[in-house]
Amino acid sequence: MSHSEHETEITVIPPDREKIAKLWKVAGILGIVTAIEFLIAFTMNAGPLKTSIFIALTIVKAAYIVGEFMHLRYEVKLLFWSILIPLIFIVWMLVAFIYEGLAIGSVRM
């Protein structure tokens, strides 16, 4: 770091209002989706449909966080897919484990 220790003139670039407004818009979307989740939590009866809606809304929120906040949407395609493709294993694990759980439940008691 020694070579860069000298004081240099820092030029501060003024904020890009459009970019910041977009970030707040994403925050608003996350808030609205969460509000919808609350609404559904109290108005719908438990069941596969309710669970599916919750999972779908969670994936929407996750996509906005990873895509916009973590900026993955704008990264090089190679990086984008290197992160997304391994997540297939999670889907497989989910299906396998829930299937197994229901099987255990059917022999319990």
Place this chain on the structure above:
Amino acid sequence: MASTHAAAAPGRSEWDGGVSPMGASYGKLMMWFFLLSDAFTFSALLITYGLVRSSHHGYVGAVDDFVFSQAYWPIPEIVYQSIPFFHGVKAPLVFVGIMTFILIMSSVTMVLAVEAGHRMDRKAVEKWMLWTIVGGIAFLSCQAWEWTHFIHGVEIDGALVHAGLSHNPYGPPDFAAFFFFITGFHGFHVFSGVCLNFLIYYNTVMGVYDRRGHYEMVEKVGLYWHFVDLVWVFVFTFFYLV
């Protein structure tokens, strides 16, 4: 930025060195792959929770008639219906809603700090990092209260029953065990995140990144902080809503 997606020289592959084939610096790339591995860890925990939960019987009947029992898995909105300072007031999921809001807001302030870093605006980075730290501490405080309340337990047949790893008043023992393990593991991530955020804030104030010529560290720690928020989105759905 320190590195850009530069094309390789003619006759050479992008992987022969000298360029960043993924258009990101080494440090940022490693943060991404660390987060991928951490995503697997959290998935393993949450999916195992799903296995155990789906192997237990669910409660059948009206929500209003629900009573805590070892025989079936409890309804989350009945378990989590207390808020601080309002003893006896039933406000299902309101407190966890506040916690979710705090974490989403701290994610926004973090992304604003990253944006300010791109512009080399030290004052703005300091401001937004400080807000992010405040959000993280607020979340941890909420969690401390929630744990205390959860462990304190509820009255069953006139006697107060505490919650622990082997026994809890809400439902099967696994219910509390998973609550402690998953929210605890997430809370530890938040705690680590607050420490890292403080380090970044300190370095910013000391002018380290101004001297370095870029604020990429804010971006890397920002990735971690957003990941913590991302995990909470899943914990919130699978623990409190479903």
